[in-house]
Structure formats: C-alpha cells, structure tokens
Amino acid sequence: MDDEAVLVWLDTVIPSKTGEQLSELEKIILQQVWLGRKYLEIADFYGCTEGHAKDVGSRLWKLLSKVMRQKITKSNCRRVLEKCFRKAGTISGLFDYQVTSYSSLPVEEKELLNQVKPEDINFIGRNDAINRIDELMNLGSKVIVIQGEGGLGKTTLAQQYLYSQDFDVVLELLMAKETQNITSAQRVVEEWLKQDFQQEPGLEFGVTLGRLKRQLQTKRIGILIDNLEPALDGKGRFIKPHRNYIELLRILTDVRIQSTTLITSRDRLCEPELNITHYRLPGLGEVAWKKYFSNRGVKIDLPTLQKMHHAYGGNAKAMGILCGSILEDFDGDVTTYWQENQADPLAVTDLKNLAASQINRLENLDSQAYNLLCRLGCYRYQDVPTVPTEGLFNLLWDVESEQHRQIIASLKNRSLIECNKGKYWLHPVIRAEAISRLRDSNDWEITNYKAAEFWTESVQKIENFQDALQALEAYYHYIEINQFELAGKLIIKSRNNQWGQFLTLGSTLYRMGLIQPVLDATLHIINHIEDDTKISELYNILGDLYWISGKIHPAIEYQQKTIFLAKQALSDIDNKQNPKENKQSFYYYRMLEVDSLLSIGLYKIDLWELSESAQLFQQVINLAQNTTHHPWAEKAAVCLSLVNSYLKQYPSAYLLADECYNNIIQKHSVEKTGRFAYFIQILGQTYVNLNDFDKAEQLFSMALKFAESSHYTQVKAKSLNGLAEICRINQDFDLALNNHLEAIELLDKIGAKCDLAEAYFQLSLTYESSEKLDDSRVYTEKAIQLFTEIDAPKQVEKIKQKLLINRLSLPQ
Numbered sequence: 001m002d003d004e005a006v007l008v009w010l011d012t013v014i015p016s017k018t019g020e021q022l023s024e025l026e027k028i029i030l031q032q033v034w035l036g037r038k039y040l041e042i043a044d045f046y047g048c049t050e051g052h053a054k055d056v057g058s059r060l061w062k063l064l065s066k067v068m069r070q071k072i073t074k075s076n077c078r079r080v081l082e083k084c085f086r087k088a089g090t091i092s093g094l095f096d097y098q099v100t101s102y103s104s105l106p107v108e109e110k111e112l113l114n115q116v117k118p119e120d121i122n123f124i125g126r127n128d129a130i131n132r133i134d135e136l137m138n139l140g141s142k143v144i145v146i147q148g149e150g151g152l153g154k155t156t157l158a159q160q161y162l163y164s165q166d167f168d169v170v171l172e173l174l175m176a177k178e179t180q181n182i183t184s185a186q187r188v189v190e191e192w193l194k195q196d197f198q199q200e201p202g203l204e205f206g207v208t209l210g211r212l213k214r215q216l217q218t219k220r221i222g223i224l225i226d227n228l229e230p231a232l233d234g235k236g237r238f239i240k241p242h243r244n245y246i247e248l249l250r251i252l253t254d255v256r257i258q259s260t261t262l263i264t265s266r267d268r269l270c271e272p273e274l275n276i277t278h279y280r281l282p283g284l285g286e287v288a289w290k291k292y293f294s295n296r297g298v299k300i301d302l303p304t305l306q307k308m309h310h311a312y313g314g315n316a317k318a319m320g321i322l323c324g325s326i327l328e329d330f331d332g333d334v335t336t337y338w339q340e341n342q343a344d345p346l347a348v349t350d351l352k353n354l355a356a357s358q359i360n361r362l363e364n365l366d367s368q369a370y371n372l373l374c375r376l377g378c379y380r381y382q383d384v385p386t387v388p389t390e391g392l393f394n395l396l397w398d399v400e401s402e403q404h405r406q407i408i409a410s411l412k413n414r415s416l417i418e419c420n421k422g423k424y425w426l427h428p429v430i431r432a433e434a435i436s437r438l439r440d441s442n443d444w445e446i447t448n449y450k451a452a453e454f455w456t457e458s459v460q461k462i463e464n465f466q467d468a469l470q471a472l473e474a475y476y477h478y479i480e481i482n483q484f485e486l487a488g489k490l491i492i493k494s495r496n497n498q499w500g501q502f503l504t505l506g507s508t509l510y511r512m513g514l515i516q517p518v519l520d521a522t523l524h525i526i527n528h529i530e531d532d533t534k535i536s537e538l539y540n541i542l543g544d545l546y547w548i549s550g551k552i553h554p555a556i557e558y559q560q561k562t563i564f565l566a567k568q569a570l571s572d573i574d575n576k577q578n579p580k581e582n583k584q585s586f587y588y589y590r591m592l593e594v595d596s597l598l599s600i601g602l603y604k605i606d607l608w609e610l611s612e613s614a615q616l617f618q619q620v621i622n623l624a625q626n627t628t629h630h631p632w633a634e635k636a637a638v639c640l641s642l643v644n645s646y647l648k649q650y651p652s653a654y655l656l657a658d659e660c661y662n663n664i665i666q667k668h669s670v671e672k673t674g675r676f677a678y679f680i681q682i683l684g685q686t687y688v689n690l691n692d693f694d695k696a697e698q699l700f701s702m703a704l705k706f707a708e709s710s711h712y713t714q715v716k717a718k719s720l721n722g723l724a725e726i727c728r729i730n731q732d733f734d735l736a737l738n739n740h741l742e743a744i745e746l747l748d749k750i751g752a753k754c755d756l757a758e759a760y761f762q763l764s765l766t767y768e769s770s771e772k773l774d775d776s777r778v779y780t781e782k783a784i785q786l787f788t789e790i791d792a793p794k795q796v797e798k799i800k801q802k803l804l805i806n807r808l809s810l811p812q
Helices: 003-018 024-034 039-046 050-068 077-088 107-115 127-138 154-164 185-196 205-218 244-252 286-295 302-311 316-329 334-341 351-365 367-376 389-393 401-413 428-439 444-458 465-480 484-491 505-511 515-526 532-548 552-573 579-607 610-624 630-646 650-671 677-689 693-710 713-729 733-750 753-769 773-790 793-809
Strands: 143-147 169-174 221-226 260-265 277-280 418-420 423-425 494-497 502-504
Touching (some): 024 050, 050 077, 154 260, 169 185, 185 244, 185 515, 205 244, 286 316, 316 334, 316 351, 316 401, 351 367, 367 428, 389 401, 428 444, 444 465, 444 484, 465 515, 484 505, 484 515, 494 505, 505 532, 515 532, 532 552, 552 579, 630 650, 650 677, 677 713, 753 773, 753 793, 773 793
Parallel strands (some): 143 260, 221 260
Antiparallel strands (some): 494 502
C-alpha cells in the first residue's frame, strides 16, 4: 500500500471529521513509522529532539484513533490505516482502485471518499450484537463464546469488536480447520509471549502461563480464539490431546486480569469448571442484506430479497456468496437468480450445503476455477494464514500462465476466496468442502507436492520469524502424502540466514526459538527414512535440539550416532571409483563428523568434563586443519583455548588464543557478519581466564553487538555474563550485578539450563566479592540445583570446591 496515497486520503478525511489538519511533523512521523523507523531516526531526519517527536507522535495516534474509531498506535498504525483505506475504497466501484493522487479523482468520488465511514462498508447490521457483548462484559464476563453455524459472521463480529476497543494488544488464535493440525495450547502461548510481548516462554507450561498472566495483569489485552469446534468432542469438551486449553482459559477467566476474550465456535463449549458466557449470534436482518446488496450494485427486488433472506437465515457468508454469484452469472439481477435456484432453498440453508451448491455450480461454469478452488484446500492457513498470488499460480500447473489471473478473478467475483492485498485464503467451510473434493480426486498428491515446492522456493533466505514458518510449511504437505524422505530433505535443506551463515532449516529454526516444532517434526519422520545421509544429518540436528533443551546426555548419543554413520560412509567412499562423487561425498560426511565431534566437545564443557572436551577439540583440529573443513578447526581451536585456560595450562592457552584472536579480527574486518558470534564470546571468556581484560571486553562487546542485531539471545546473555565478570574483577559491583541479572533473565526466558546455572554461579561470586554473603548463598544453591538436574556432577563438585577455597581464604 502506498503511504502517499494514504496520506492524501487522511488529508481529506481528518479535516472533515475534526476540522484539524496534519502538521508537517505529523506527516513525517506517519511516513517514517510506515517505513519502520524509530523515533530517534525520525528526530534526526526532521531535526528535532527525540522527546519532541514522541510527544507529537502520541498526539497523532490519539487523533487518528478518534477519527478511525479504533485504537491506533505506533506499532499497529500501518495495518489499521491500510485496512480503513481499503474499506473506504470499496464504495461505488472503488474496490482495488489504487489511489495515487487525490486531485485526479472525479468530484463525485472525492465527495464519496470524504463521507465514508470505514467501518460501515463491510460490517453492517451488528449494532445489537456489539451492544450485547458490551452488556455481558459489564456484567463481569471475561470470556464470551460467540456461537452459531458457519458463515454467520462470528469472526468478523469478534474482530470488529476487539479492534474497536482501547486495547494495548489484540491477540488472535486461528484454530486449525482439521483436528490433526490443531496447535497445542503451549505453543500458542509461547508465540504470544515471543511475538507480542517480546518475552520468552518457560520450559514448563505452568511457568509459561504464569508469564502470560503477568502480562494480562498489567496490560489491557483483547484475545480472539477463532473456530474452536475442531478442538471439541461430541459433548463440547476439549479432546484429550488438547486439554491444556482448559488451563489457558482458566487464566483468561480470572477476574484479576484486564483481558477480554472472544471465542467463536459452531459448538457450545461445555467445560463445567470454566466460567464461560455463551452468546448465540443471530443472522443478519433484512435491512443489512438490502444494504449489502445495494452497495454492490445488485438490482434489488424487495420481495425476492426477503425470500432469500428467510431461506438462508440471514447468514452473512451466504449473503456474500449469493451476491457474488448474482453479479457474476446474472448481471446483478436478483430476481432471475432466484427463479433458477428457489426450487429447494431449504436444502441449502446450512452454509456447508450452500458452499457445496456454489462449488457445484462453479464446476459446471468454470472447470479451471473449480480445480483451483479444490487445490487451494490443501493449504493449511494456520501458521501461515494466507497464501500469496504466486502460491495460487503454482497450483495452476496445467493452465497457460496468461489465464492465471482470470481464473483467480473468477473465484474472487463469486466470493469463494478471501483476498487482502494480494494474499488469499479460504473461508473455513469453503476450505472443508474444497479439501474433501481434492482428497477424492486424482490431484491430491501432485497438489500437495506443488504446494510444498512453492513454500520451499518462496524462501531463499531466512531473515525473520515469518520466513522460518513459511519455509517449514512445506513439511506438512509432504507428510500429507507420506513423502517422509522429502520431509527429511526439507529439514536438512540449507539456506542463508540473518547471522551470515548457511545453515539447515532445522538448525536455523531452533536458533530462532522454534525448538518444539522442529523436534516434533524430526522425531515424526526419523523412523520412516531409509537414506543414511538424511538420517545422519537429522541425528546431528536432534543432538543440538536436546542440548538446547538441557538434555545433554541424549544429545551426546545422537551426535555419536551421526559420527558412526559418517565414518561408515567415509569407509565406503574408499571403495568407490568415481573421483568427483567421492570428493563431494567425502566433504559432506567429514563435515558431519567434525561438526558432531565439535558439538560433543561443547556439551562436555557444560558437563565440566574438560579433559574429554580437550581431546575432542584436538581431534577436530587434526581432522580439519588446512583442509576444506578448516573453519571447524578454527572453531575447535577457540574452544580448546578456553578448555586449556580452565585447566590452567596457560602457555598453550595464550598461544592458541592469540592465534584465534588474530584470525577473528581479520575475518571481522572483511566479513562484518555475526556467523562466529558464539565462538567470539567463547574467546572472550578465555581472555578473562587469562587476565587479559582489554581483549576480553573487546570480544564480548563485538559478540554482544552481533547478538543484539540478530536476536541471538544466548550469545547476548553469555556476553553480558562475561562482561559482568570483568566488572567484578574491577570492583564495579553495580554494573556487574546489572549485567548478571540481565543475562540471567535472558537465559531463563530461552531455557538454556547450563548457561543459566553458570550465570547463577558467577552472580554468587559477585555477591560474595561485594560482601553480600546471604545473596551469594542463594545463587550458589540455585546453580547447584540446576547442575544436579542436568546430571553434571563435576559442575557441582567445581562449585563446592570453589566455596571451600573461599571459606579457607576468609580471615578467621
């Protein structure tokens, strides 16, 4: 959407509503925020202070909220204004009209645009419903289930209500359309915390719910849980795999929180322990139908319209489907349409039947559009709720490209597909009918294959959370057609990422915090895969997943399995005669071997099994140094220097550390990427142990900068903890404590148990150095407890020995 077009529109709407005009700074703030700029950048651009820009911005959001009659903030302004602008453009043929210059519009369209109330165009006839929800909320209801058959407009009502209120944040959960695809309550809450509150979930669901509850107690939150019925059994209770939703709803019904939750469902929710209010949504009235049809140019015959309204119970989706069909196939003549379709209207009063009849009609009138509609049923519309235009093109493999847009337009005109800014999705009932027909056709397998192919090719580089989810979407299509080998190939497919690395999808996803989805996906397919190449790399990924989760011993077992398969393959290569193939295979399996050895070495450090760790790092160096795998030797050298410093082998540690330091500084000056950030902070810790605090601080600061720019939380926390140690040594206890506590908060959020235990221990040492012995004791006990849970007895022994030494050194 063009920001200039929206500004032109606002320049006409705001004066007509308030008599005010936007100032130059307000316009600049709007333009810059539209582009994702921060207030400090805006202030520099305009030439004012950051505080002044914030004050003017605050007044701007209040003004826009008043004009648009819904909450507008810096974070949501683009989305809300685009929505209002789009709705304004649907009047009198302005739908999809790209306004680039207000002055170029005809006079009558200018007047129409000035008079429009954005919420009146596609949301009509629901004032009574909104008033009823308000009444229920005023009577103390925290969670309301808006109940009714498909297509009544439950979702539209809930969204309109929530986004028109003064909420700080509105959270939406689009429940999966099929039971087997329902997202767990734990993952839903984790995504809310991470994406909407910038908080990390806990390792346990109860802890995660507690963190959500704290957010709900301090902020006004609106929540929409849409299309609940797939999660309910025949008695209206949550099915066994998803009973955790009861715990979520128990939090949401707590009278002490500030949230309002609306649930849409065809079925009644019958969980007796939950304090839930139900509201049965009626169909739209005749007046609403008349207004809707009139606004879209249908030739109204009131008696006919009344019969249609009665036959379909005022169903909102039926209204849209009928209107599209009348306009497309009967030139807007409602009477002629009804003469042909009124013979058995009661047979299609249910929206599913109506959808079936409309799809049957589409099949007769436009077989190519019908095929596309059925194929669109394969998309999940869940983690990635919409599909771009290219995703539709990809399903038209048997149609000339010149016809693609015409076929899509055919579906749009019949209201059989939803569309917003080039993104498409199917209404749940339409999708259910479409996927049912697709499963029964000969296109089922090839459609899922094409869909998977599209999602895979649509993401060339993973730079953000949405890219990661979109890349993973192909996995679910392969599973649908039992293509486990292809699903495995997808997880180990490598791409460039935001850290300047070329990593597998699985590795990239868990670094971004998507641990459980990748773990579930990998475990689901691992026993169905026969290709040892894929199995060995999947084991490698599983090792890291278990390590990040704090399960170090299973992690080591998976890496050992990878090494076994890699060595077996390397042995087989010696017996082959194809030099080119041998070279490629040798590189791949040697890479797996040294990477797994390096990983186990890191795991052993967390277990404080330092001698074994040193041997593993030396083994990596011996295998990789001065070969095509030399980067692994460089990483192992960094790790070995750290282990040597822990073992007090200072001469070798110094020599190795300085060599690594020069390599890293040289690479940084050339690459300027954060792909070695994890190992940079390891080298920083080495220099702390060697008492070279200038280099240590330089390296920690470098790693911290990389981590903050790429959201690498673990590296940020470990760097802060290292900087805290330096501050403690310099007796700057206040700064040391601040860094420690920030690191602990970050590590606790991501559930990095070993790093958290070490951070607790370092904090206890800082408290001890500052003579706060009670606090020191508390965090020492926390460190011991965590290392005990991890089954790292040598770490526990290390802490106890340190405590004994410190006590003996105290004056008697």
